[in-house]
Amino acid sequence: MANVFIVGGAGQVGRRLAQRLAARGHVARALHRDPAQTAELEALGATPVAGDLAALDADALATRMAGSDAVVFSAGAGGKGGPERIDAIDGRGLELAVAAAQRAGIRRVLLVSAFPEAGRGRHVSDTFEHYMAVKKRADVHLAASGLDWAILRPGTLTDAPGTGRVRAGLAIPYGEVPRDDVAATLLELVERPAVNRVIIELTQGDTPVGEAVQALAR
Numbered sequence: 001m002a003n004v005f006i007v008g009g010a011g012q013v014g015r016r017l018a019q020r021l022a023a024r025g026h027v028a029r030a031l032h033r034d035p036a037q038t039a040e041l042e043a044l045g046a047t048p049v050a051g052d053l054a055a056l057d058a059d060a061l062a063t064r065m066a067g068s069d070a071v072v073f074s075a076g077a078g079g080k081g082g083p084e085r086i087d088a089i090d091g092r093g094l095e096l097a098v099a100a101a102q103r104a105g106i107r108r109v110l111l112v113s114a115f116p117e118a119g120r121g122r123h124v125s126d127t128f129e130h131y132m133a134v135k136k137r138a139d140v141h142l143a144a145s146g147l148d149w150a151i152l153r154p155g156t157l158t159d160a161p162g163t164g165r166v167r168a169g170l171a172i173p174y175g176e177v178p179r180d181d182v183a184a185t186l187l188e189l190v191e192r193p194a195v196n197r198v199i200i201e202l203t204q205g206d207t208p209v210g211e212a213v214q215a216l217a218r
């Protein structure tokens with residue numbers, strides 16, 4: 001049984017992960033900032049933890065995380081706000097979570113990042129370009145942290161029902177992936193600490209999720 005702290009726990013991926021963790025007997029603690037989400041998180045089997053990533057310092061976040069075996073960072077500014085919010089959440093938010101994990105003595109951080117080819121072949125907005133750059137800097141920060149980590153780079157997220165089958169690898173062609181299957185992949189990563197210090201690209205595919213993740217263990 002693992003105790004997992006999800007930053008972005010009420011997000012679309014975060015809440016799917018929380019539900020899967022709880023269903024498998026793990027403790028899922030979900031950081032969220034809207035009090036209206038508390039009841040929904042509880043209904044999923046998660047333990048809501050109130051906190052705004054943009055307002056907490058590392059000590060305050062470490063106090064909330066204390067006792068966790070792993071941190072999953074799935075927060076993001078999404079479509080809301082401009083570059084400043086992307087900097088604050090996808091960028092400094094990840095740095096804050098890493099610092100808090102270090103202070104709380106939590107060894108393992110799993111990061112939901114972005115697929116490098118997202119947007120390639122079309123004209124993208126300056127904001128999207130900025131988002132991709134910040135996501136990459138967050139990857140760099142975590143990879144240099146000295147912690148145990150895995151960075152998951154899903155292709156374009158969809159709300160299609162999960163299939164339980166994915167393509168996961170160090171370098172794979174770009175594609176879409178249901179959020180359900182991203183959550184399923186994160187659950188498998190939580191349960192497989194031997195998948196460590198690896199950057200994983202993820203799309204929909206044909207391999208059962210557990211098998212796909214196990215193949216990345218070393």
Ligand SMILES: NC(=O)c1ccc[n+]([C@@H]2O[C@H](COP(=O)([O-])OP(=O)(O)OC[C@H]3O[C@@H](n4cnc5c(N)ncnc54)[C@H](OP(=O)(O)O)[C@@H]3O)[C@@H](O)[C@H]2O)c1
Pocket residue numbers: 007008009010011012013014031032033034051052053054055074075076077078089112113114115153154155156157158179
């Ligand atoms: N969309 C794509 O195609 C795609 C592709 C690859 C990777 N990704 C990445 O995948 C991740 C998860 O995606 P998703 O669909 O689950 O996104 P989401 O539903 O927007 O979830 C992001 C979560 O971050 C939370 N958050 C934002 N600001 C916060 C703050 N100040 N304090 C605490 N929490 C805060 C949001 O809470 P609020 O509701 O309170 O704002 C939300 O719950 C994101 O990081 C995204 O960049 C997306």
